[in-house]
Amino acid sequence: MIELLWSIFDITLVLILLALAWTTCSTQDVMRAVTLFIAMGLLLAIVWARLKAPDLALAEAVIGAGISGALLLSAIRDYPSTSMVTHRSRLTEGIINSLTLALMILMSWAAWHGLNMSDGVRLSEQVNSQLPVSGVSNPVTAVLLNFRAYDTLLELAVVLTAVLTVLTLNEKRADHEASSPLLQGMTRWLVPLLVVTSGYLLWVGAHAPGGAFQAGAMLAAAMILLQLAYPSRRQAFNNHLLKILLVIGILTFMLVGLWMMSLNDDFLAFTPAWAGTLILIIEAAATVSIATALTLAYIGGRPIGWEGVGREDTHRTNRSIIENGGAE
């Protein structure tokens, strides 16, 4: 009976997810598409939870629905009249559709084959057998920060590159209008809670669902909330600190990797006895960097005064020359 109920629940969930995905892609209204996309992200988080992948559920809810939603909404604010009506020729449309179909068939086959392959080594068995030497007891963290640490390092590099591109393209977005005192009041309560939750997620990642990406996104959410509640505080950031925080994750990761290379002959080959501590250090630094990166992405460009000391100095010199000239 209970199994039947769960099956009905699961099937309903998948059908709603598919319907949401379809409507998100087919609607003409950008605002509606974004709203539906956020709803789809939340539903997808429930699907991951049902698949017993709480790490992914957390990440999807915080990053997929939360931060991406905020990014998309602020993008709409920048270009309010953008329409989703595209003018593709019949041929292009046909090519896109058939390629998508081919990809779908290929992926379905891969999933089916992967699930039904009777012999061969399953990755989860390999991970679980090596778990005691990884330094952590959460298999997901063990894979991300130890066995496949190289991939995670590159993921951090991808995030950094994306944010550097954003910073290159734009100045910071125009501020929102003055916000409601009620929102400010809630923000004062919520931000400390978000900071504590972020620290908790970072710490708990060693033995339960959590980790640097979720913790970083949660911290970024706190920063976005602050931006929304107190838009008038223009100089909220210390740019020098911000630059250091942006790269500290990848820097720590690489330094630890090189240090381990000098001991164990392989880049990022952790000494098992220290692995737990090293992973925590890397994750703490990565959390800060991810939070900074996502916050900067939300701001949408360089904060005021970002250009750096050199440029400021030239300005100052020019100004002093002009002022001196005026005095003479």
Added chain:
Amino acid sequence: MTDTLAMLAIFSGLFFFFSGSIGLLRLPDLFSRLHALAKADNVGLALIALGVIILEPALINDIKIVIIWLLVMAASAISSHLVARHALRENRNDD
């Protein structure tokens, strides 16, 4: 006994969610829809949280559920307020 009590709470909570959704679909304008949604969500979630607390023996998890309920309640009240405020300003600009 506890099971019956919990089920009673959860199903009355579901009833509130259900009527909130009907309100969202059927009511004529944004403000009355917001009203239906926010009220129904708060009471509905409170009743469901109560039901789950009755079923869950561990105190630490009960505290977590209460915190979640409080957070959702604050968030839903504030976001309703923000949506309504935005809509009011839009109307004023139209006039």
